[in-house]
Amino acid sequence: MNTPLPREGAVASGAFLYPVRVYYEDTDAAGLVYYANYFKFVERARTEMLRRLGFGQERLRAESGLVFLVRRSTADFLLPARLDDDLVVVSRLAGLGAATLDLDQEVRRGETALVRLAFQIAAVGPSGRPQRLPPPLRAALLSLNEATKMVTAHAR
Amino acid sequence: MNTPLPREGAVASGAFLYPVRVYYEDTDAAGLVYYANYFKFVERARTEMLRRLGFGQERLRAESGLVFLVRRSTADFLLPARLDDDLVVVSRLAGLGAATLDLDQEVRRGETALVRLAFQIAAVGPSGRPQRLPPPLRAALLSLNEATKMVTAHAR
Amino acid sequence: MNTPLPREGAVASGAFLYPVRVYYEDTDAAGLVYYANYFKFVERARTEMLRRLGFGQERLRAESGLVFLVRRSTADFLLPARLDDDLVVVSRLAGLGAATLDLDQEVRRGETALVRLAFQIAAVGPSGRPQRLPPPLRAALLSLNEATKMVTAHAR
Amino acid sequence: MNTPLPREGAVASGAFLYPVRVYYEDTDAAGLVYYANYFKFVERARTEMLRRLGFGQERLRAESGLVFLVRRSTADFLLPARLDDDLVVVSRLAGLGAATLDLDQEVRRGETALVRLAFQIAAVGPSGRPQRLPPPLRAALLSLNEATKMVTAHAR
Secondary structure: OOOOOOOOOEEEOOEEEEEEEOOHHHEOOOOEEOOOHHHHHHHHHHHHHHHHOOOOHHHHHHHHOOEEEEEEEEEEEOOOOEOOOEEEEEEEEEEEOOOEEEEEEEEEEOOEEEEEEEEEEEEEOOOOOEOOOOHHHHHHHHHHHHHHHHHHHHHO | OOOOOOOOOEEEOOEEEEEEEOOHHHEOOOOEEOOOHHHHHHHHHHHHHHHHOOOOHHHHHHHHOOEEEEEEEEEEEOOOOEOOOEEEEEEEEEEEOOOEEEEEEEEEEOOEEEEEEEEEEEEEOOOOOEOOOOHHHHHHHHHHHHHHHHHHHHHO | OOOOOOOOOEEEOOEEEEEEEOOHHHEOOOOEEOOOHHHHHHHHHHHHHHHHOOOOHHHHHHHHOOEEEEEEEEEEEOOOOEOOOEEEEEEEEEEEOOOEEEEEEEEEEOOEEEEEEEEEEEEEOOOOOEOOOOHHHHHHHHHHHHHHHHHHHHHO | OOOOOOOOOEEEOOEEEEEEEOOHHHEOOOOEEOOOHHHHHHHHHHHHHHHHOOOOHHHHHHHHOOEEEEEEEEEEEOOOOEOOOEEEEEEEEEEEOOOEEEEEEEEEEOOEEEEEEEEEEEEEOOOOOEOOOOHHHHHHHHHHHHHHHHHHHHHO
16 A cells, blocks of 8 residues: 555455545544444445446446345444544455345554444345346456455465 | 424424534534534425425425425524534525525524525426426415514514 | 424333434435434434433533443344435443443334344543443433333233 | 546646545435535535645644634535536635635536535634634645636636
């Protein structure tokens, strides 16, 4: 992370890295980032990760009626972020079902993890029923995953 | 305002009064209400005013395809609101065109005006073109206005 | 829940009930409540529950330097809420440590659970270190809990 | 604007240009950007403009106790922005007093102006009283202004 991340994020170290600057709108009277706003930061990162893989959410919806819904979230708030902080959201694929997606996301300041989140995400069709992920999207997600594994292997 | 306002607001003194409590989500690291959030407070008040007059926005959209869009806003930020403040949004009709609506709104803490706002609002149809306000809605808005004038006259 | 809830919520059925109306600001382009906003709704409910028990957060901070921080959250998003929905947040004490608090919260539309959330909350002092909950606050929280147990016993 | 803007914005054509991508969090059930959120977009742009001129708001507050408050805003909402739109906020200095600052800001999609805003901003000290702008900040703001004038002159 020595070169600045482009605003649309980048694939690096086998994960998707997305930069977030903390503005006044993100903070609260305690002087910290308001806890619900981390869920906005990571949703921006998920959106850019999909776009980077070639699957803009607007196009997915228009072409195959597919929408992503968060089914379950867990979040561990380890340390607070503050006004003007330059954060990075690190996103990794943790699981892939026929119509579901598990993602681990971490909000970091430098090398320090501030918030760790895990998401179960469902792909649903226009009727709200589960819809299988399109094969090209599956392949793109798995290629990100493979990159992750290789890098992890290298690191040992 | 000696009795507490119901959460959906009330017509009183010829205006529509709507209560807002300030929560952490509304504040920022300066310890004050973040300026953009006053625009949320007054939009809630406009929604409840219309509902009180018998015109829920969901029903208006479903029945006549009518949607309200803010065309112009001005806001004077006189004094800041803070965490835990119990505010009131006072809304008054300032003008009524065929397909437009002018509203004056004030965010108050007790008798003190904190923010004064003025809005030009357009009624548009499904195509995005201006759409005449339904006559019953016009009548309801004017009756609120008449109540205002009478009270103003009394006050002199 | 036959009589409307006051806007500051109420203790009933051994839990704390807090009403939330869904406005445009809460929704997104999918036509549903944006997922991060449920975390705002339940934080409002926690704030009003503490105020109802006699412990406004501003007073707690001023008198004993005590602030509450969410350490962990889990959320199951079962069904979506929509514009104009009239929701209720049901909050129950699930655990009480020396300087921590476990809360179960549910966002409901009528009798239907839409989102189920669980929170681990820490009481911290001005230095950011854990701070024991003041005995009167403990007693007030436990009394809410006792009310819950009694009602649960009655229901059997 | 043929090369992509860096995420922290850039001075170009005598103005400060700051890019904003529209995410789900910014939209509402009407499928458009919620009107209050444009005020967030332009505040991000003001923050980055000041940082670019060498005056991060955190540093200004720490070193001279100076905080910027919006005193007055006007906004003309010409056309709506939508999910996934790639917007640019164009900011220009419109006036400079001893302790005040006038800014014109425009939210654009490509060459199309969507929202035009004007702000009167006050510099206040720790007591909340007006505080003169530090001379180096004045000089930096005026240099931006001079750049604007030159470019305007060239364009004629």
